[in-house]
Amino acid sequence: MSAHTAHSGHSAEPIPRYWLYGEPPALPELRFVHIETIPERMRLYNWEVRPHRHDGLSHALLVTDGGGRLTADGVEVAFRAPALITVPAQVVHGFRFDPGTDGHVLTMSEGFLAGVLAAAPEAELAPALPLAWDLGAGSDEAAALDRCFAEIRREFRAHHIGRVSAISAQVMLLLVATARLAADRRHDEAGRDGQGVSPDLRLLARLRPMIDERFSQHWPVERYAAALGVTAGRLNAACRRVTGLSTLRLVHARLMLEARRSLIYTSHGMAEIGYALGFEDPAYFSRFFTKREGRSPQAFRRAHGDGGMGSSLDGNGLDRNGGGSPQ
Structure with a gap:
């Protein structure tokens, strides 16, 4: 993975805020989760996501084909498939994907993540920094992450009984895999936390x-x-x-x-x-x-008088019937 510094100047214009990229901002429901493929949204925007932020929403991306660059606070980091990318809530970020790039984009509210982490005996599972890791092609870690994202997408679309619990379990596995990935590479990349991060x-x-x-x-x-x-x-x-x-x-x-x-x-x-x-x-x-x-x-x-049981994973009108991603 290579890191390059982009221009560090900050525009006088306000940083755009979105719900999902290109959609007006809104307050996410506490248990909001959304997943779609990279092409489903990026084809609409010529494979480029200009710097922006979300209120209370975090991203995890698994890039299975292609590549591109992540921009976070004026710093650019290149990535090639297979790659895992994490972007914590509120951080200003942008992407430039190579045309034809494929993979999944998982978006989760801070409330949903807090609920998942409350069941975790381990601390610091949620990434605190925006990071992009190139994974080894055919590696165990790439295969494990691919299974997590595939299961989350399947459960998200199917609306089976126990859907919330099943997605939460897969997100927990994703967070554990991310924490292990970070721990393994601290020894391989001296000063990793200072590379490609402002x-x-x-x-x-x-x-x-x-x-x-x-x-x-x-x-x-x-x-x-x-x-x-x-x-x-x-x-x-x-x-x-x-x-x-x-x-x-x-x-x-x-x-x-x-x-x-x-x-x-x-x-x-x-x-x-x-x-x-x-x-x-x-x-x-x-x-x-x-x-x-x-x-x-x-x-x-x-x-919210039902004790939160009505806090749909499809919150705010998105994919209520388990159909395709919002366009």
Whole structure:
């Protein structure tokens, strides 16, 4: 795998936000998952995905034929099939695929990933950085990943009983395979985390697990910055360049994710949920949630009154009948 630096200047224009690429932005359902082939969407855009970001959606791609380049925060990385590519949520990214490239694009909400990871005894399975790994043709790792993506696509389209559990199990296997791949190659590629990755991305990769651990403690931005050994201004600048969001908004997004999950999947009262999230005043929790969600915690819970069982994997109107990918 080769890495090349693209131009580092940032456009004065806002970074585009999409639902799936080319579609208007929307807030993903907590258990949103979508999978399609690379050609199904890329043929529509001349095999090029211009730099953009998604709110709360992560990607995993398995490239089975062809190749191209991944761009993340101004850095380009080339890849050739077979290859695995991971792009965490909020990171500004783009692709240029060789015409005729084939493979799968898996898109998952942060809520879905959080649910899968909650069942994992291992930590740090979810990739913190956008990465592209060339796999050995005919290798065991390539075959294992091909089985994972094929099973996810089959389950996604079939709508069988136990669909959510089956897809979650395959995503867990995918995350384990990714973590093993990263661990195996740390020894082969000295300083791998610094190759093809910008300083801003490396800083964000250190911040994310810290937010996951401390979001309910309501640390100020200055405390996160001090723990990372940088100034608050440096941290905010990095977050804005990579994600388009400030450090505080990233922390608040994590709080909101946990609040939504608690309201849907538990029967805890509003005060209990607020206390668990670090809000000493239930009224302040309600105001915090309502301002960002557009409705009160109680209204949100009523809208998901089946305990989350209705949170479809096909959320937001996509592939409700298990048909082809949205065009």
